[in-house]
Amino acid sequence: MRVEIWSDIACPWCYIGKARFEKGLAGFAHRDDVEVVHRSFELDPGRAKGDTGQVIDMLAQKYGRTPEEARSMEANVASNARAEGLGYRAEGRDHGSTFDIHRLLHLAKARGRQDELLTLAYRANFAEERSVYDDAVLVELAVEAGLDADEARTVLADPNAYAAEVRADEREASELGANAVPFFVFDRRYGISGGQPAEVFAQALEQAWKDRPVTASGTDAAACDADGACEVPGAAGNA
16 A cells, blocks of 8 residues: 655644654554655745745744744744654744755655665754754765765756656645645545544545545644645644
């Protein structure tokens, strides 16, 4: 069985959703027969390389919030992340173009190290003092994931390397009707949107394995939409 996950490294609910999905998968009897494929989705596809800024400033400017409101938004997400055992820095993080990260993740996929690199990139972005918008940091992460440093540098230096693969993933997301991430597709039978609880993923895996035509909509789950808005269900003042 194949599970495809559309996500963006800049999306906190993708970070949280990955952890919750993995908890659901860990208790699945047929987990060794599940292939997990990570696919590309940029929340800010028009952003230029090198155009980076602080997350709090970006949230305040983009959604017309005060810095205090933006900090409250981040604090709510941080609380959800920490409840899953994830590190999360609510302030001091960079925000920028994730196109190069996605290209590098496709290299990692070709070398069988995609999940390792994605896990390291999430941790660097959300929990550590490491900017994933710096090529030097990306090469360090690639090496930590088991990739060759020179090959990673070559990919980053060529803007066309794996660009077609990133764009193909994004077109496919659009064709599937995905306008928010994380977006999980189980054997191309049905999808789940948002950072659902682990129990929801566990149920979805069971249903997909049994090949039942069940649709899990997840209408009240948190997700980041195509405009980069990341919501916390039931939390007033969040975007």
